[in-house]
Amino acid sequence: MSDFIPISIKNTFNFSCNDDLACFNQCCRDLNQFLTPYDILRIKKNLDMPSDIFLGKYTTEHYGPETGLPVISLKADSDDGLKCPFVTSTGCRIYKDRPSSCRMYPLARGLARSRETGILTEHYMILKEDHCKGFRNGQTRTVEQWIADQGIAVYNRMNDMLLEIISMKNRLMPGPLDIKSRLTFHTACYNLDIFRKHIFENGIMDHLDLNPETLESVKSDDTMLLELGLQWIKYNLFGDRNSTAFQGTGRK
Numbered sequence: 001m002s003d004f005i006p007i008s009i010k011n012t013f014n015f016s017c018n019d020d021l022a023c024f025n026q027c028c029r030d031l032n033q034f035l036t037p038y039d040i041l042r043i044k045k046n047l048d049m050p051s052d053i054f055l056g057k058y059t060t061e062h063y064g065p066e067t068g069l070p071v072i073s074l075k076a077d078s079d080d081g082l083k084c085p086f087v088t089s090t091g092c093r094i095y096k097d098r099p100s101s102c103r104m105y106p107l108a109r110g111l112a113r114s115r116e117t118g119i120l121t122e123h124y125m126i127l128k129e130d131h132c133k134g135f136r137n138g139q140t141r142t143v144e145q146w147i148a149d150q151g152i153a154v155y156n157r158m159n160d161m162l163l164e165i166i167s168m169k170n171r172l173m174p175g176p177l178d179i180k181s182r183l184t185f186h187t188a189c190y191n192l193d194i195f196r197k198h199i200f201e202n203g204i205m206d207h208l209d210l211n212p213e214t215l216e217s218v219k220s221d222d223t224m225l226l227e228l229g230l231q232w233i234k235y236n237l238f239g240d241r242n243s244t245a246f247q248g249t250g251r252k
């Protein structure tokens with residue numbers, strides 16, 4: 001059984017996870033783990049793997065029937081209790097780059113956008129599951145401290161950019177995306193090494209006078225490349241010219 005209990009960012013909860021607990025690694029089984037673009041960036045860098053190879057080896061993909069948006073999940077081991085491919089007897093082998101939902105656990109974060117003002121508000125919940133023993137004798141921390149301790153802020157920042165795009169898509173292009181738009185979305189979000197090739201070898205942005213410094217930095221910086229990719233989706237699919245990279249750009 002599991003319970004979701006709302007909690008505010010300043011409130012405390014008691015929780016500690018360690019390998020002495022009987023439940024150690026139990027939460028890395030029975031997996032139904034979606035990956036965000038930033039999750040994939042961090043894991044493929046941790047494994048020193050090109051994004052297309054990582055996606056083929058470790059993930060499954062499907063397209064949302066209503067939206068046509070690609071959804072990427074970790075490929076769990078169906079012969080062994082849907083175990084995560086990265087769990088070992090001593091814990092997570094990609095721990096320093098584990099996905100945002102693994103970092104956040106036992107908390108979950110939701111975002112709501114005001115229809116009147118468009119302002120986003122975040123809210124948090126504690127997920128209490130029977131198998132998880134971490135609440136017994138746990139350390140007391142606020143939600144804010146947990147976010148800082150687990151290095152979640154950068155994940156939230158990148159994931160919020162994605163949510164903004166999904167919200168734009170639902171507003172401006174209701175219904176399933178066409179195949180070309182799907183491919184653009186998939187490559188710019190999830191298949192970053194191929195996206196980089198499209199920029200520098202296939203010249204997909206050559207007709208725009210992008211800032212040379214931006215272009216130079218995305219040659220080696222994956223986070224900046226993903227930020228450019230998310231802005232490219234807004235520009236390419238929805239005609240949005242307000243993102244920093246494409247502001248004031250025009251055809252050469």
Ligand code: SF4
Binds near residue numbers: 028029085091094095
């Ligand atoms: S990525 Fe790591 S922490 Fe997350 S489910 Fe897999 S083994 Fe567990």
Ligand code: SF4
Binds near residue numbers: 021133
């Ligand atoms: S305490 Fe909870 S999070 Fe930690 S290993 Fe056990 S089930 Fe997983």
